[in-house]
Amino acid sequence: xxxxxxxxxxxxxxxxxxxxxxxxxxxxxxxxxxxxxxxxxxxxxxxxxxxxxxxxxxxxxxxxxxxxxxxxxxxxxxxxxxxxxxxxxxxxxxxxxxxxxxxxxxxxxxxxxxxxxxxxxxxxxxxxxxxxxxxxxxxxxxxx
Amino acid sequence: xxxxxxxxxxxxxxxxxxxxxxxxxxxxxxxxxxxxxxxxxxxxxxxxxxxxxxxxxxxxxxxxxxxxxxxxxxxxxxxxxxxxxxxxxxxxxxxxxxxxxxx
Numbered sequence: 538x539x540x541x542x543x544x545x546x547x548x549x550x551x552x553x554x555x556x557x558x559x560x561x562x563x564x565x566x567x568x569x570x571x572x573x574x575x576x577x578x579x580x581x582x583x584x585x586x587x588x589x590x591x592x593x594x595x596x597x598x599x600x601x602x603x604x605x606x607x608x609x610x611x612x613x614x615x616x617x618x619x620x621x622x623x624x625x626x627x628x629x630x631x632x633x634x635x636x637x638x639x640x641x642x643x644x645x646x647x648x649x650x651x652x653x654x655x656x657x658x659x660x661x662x663x664x665x666x667x668x669x670x671x672x673x674x675x676x677x678x679x680x681x
Numbered sequence: 682x683x684x685x686x687x688x689x690x691x692x693x694x695x696x697x698x699x700x701x702x703x704x705x706x707x708x709x710x711x712x713x714x715x716x717x718x719x720x721x722x723x724x725x726x727x728x729x730x731x732x733x734x735x736x737x738x739x740x741x742x743x744x745x746x747x748x749x750x751x752x753x754x755x756x757x758x759x760x761x762x763x764x765x766x767x768x769x770x771x772x773x774x775x776x777x778x779x780x781x782x783x784x
Contacts, residue, residue, distance in 0.1 A: 552704035559734075577734075577765060584736040588703040635773070642710065643703070645740035647773045654772060 538609040542568070545605045550595040550620065558587040558604055558618075565606050566614055571677050578655035579616070579675060585648040586618035586671045592639050594622030594669055612677040616656075621668035628661050684709050686716050692724040693717065700734035706742050713746060725750050729761040739766075740773045747778050758782060 544565050548554045559580040566579055583604070590602045603619040625631045631638075632653075637646035652659050656673040663669040682705035683698040695713055699705075717725070725746055729735060747757045757779040761767050770781060 555702050555704050556700060556734075574765070580734060581736050581765075581769070584702055584734075588736070588738065592703070641741065642745050643706070643738075643741055645737050645744065645773055647737040647740055647769075650772060651737045651769060654768070 538611070538613065540607050541610055542608040543606065545603060547601050547603050550591045550598075550600050550602050550622075552588075552591055554602070555584055555587050555591070558602070559583040562604060562606055562616060566608070569608065569612055569614070569677055570680055575675070575677055579614070582652045582655045582673055582675075583616060583618065585651050586616075586673070588644075589648050589671070590618065590620035590622065590669070592644055593625075594620035596623065612680065614675050614677065616673045616675075617670060618673075619668065619670045624665040624667050624669055625661070625663040626665055628663050632661065682709065684712060686712060688716070688720060688722070691722050692726065693720070693722045694726040694728060696728040696731060698731040701729070701732050701739050701742075702734065702736050703738040706738045710742055710745065714749070717746070717749060722750075723753065723755040725755060725757045727757070727759045729759060729763070729766055732761075732763070732766065735763075735766045735769065737769060737773070740770060740775060743770070743775060743779060744773075751778075756780070760784065 546561055562583045563576050563580050605617040607615045632649040634650045635646040637644045656675045658674040660672045685696040687694045750757050759779055760782045
């Protein structure tokens with residue numbers, strides 16, 4: 538598929554940047570005139586992915602989170618959220634609903650489930666001590 | 682995020698405005714818990730109608746308060762007019778523990 542547009546942002550893994558991450562992605566995707574619901578789905582999924590980097594990837598230490606958004610032809614949006622933190626031992630297990638290695642007061646274990654629910658496709662690539670890359674794809678409805 | 686807490690008898694209502702994410706949760710958690718610890722409440726209402734954004738962080742926030750309230754046989758209610766926010770809460774099975782209201 539042909540790439541039409543692309544952007545990349547790097548920001549510090551501070552929780553105050555969670556809103557910056559999701560708003561930046563939604564601003565970039567806005568050029569496709571998505572519906573309010575589609576934009577809201579994307580913001581929620583990005584928020585989950587970025588929060589995972591902060592809580593699990595960097596475990597509240599500071600590192601860089603990269604977000605790459607690619608727009609393909611036929612209104613397909615691909616969002617990658619990358620950290621170079623501690624990585625995930627068992628990706629399959631991490632993706633199970635309600636599973637969390639985090640503090641129960643802080644995380645519900647529903648992050649990946651929410652991403653899967655609001656995006657069309659999600660892929661998680663991770664290596665312990667290397668970091669984690671979450672790739673999410675959503676096809677927007679035909680432009681009206 | 683803005684949080685207004687109002688107590689009426691044994692009912693504590695937490696009215697949220699703005700965006701509720703992981704960043705906003707610790708402050709909300711602390712303020713609600715401080716209020717719960719300082720009084721006798723058997724009903725806790727999370728009013729999410731004023732939220733413009735919510736992610737799964739809200740699940741942990743509500744669940745944690747539910748655990749606290751259930752010790753005293755208290756009830757927890759979540760009011761959300763937004764179908765998507767409701768979907769996130771139901772996804773986690775929260776509706777088995779707390780009452781989710783549309784209005």
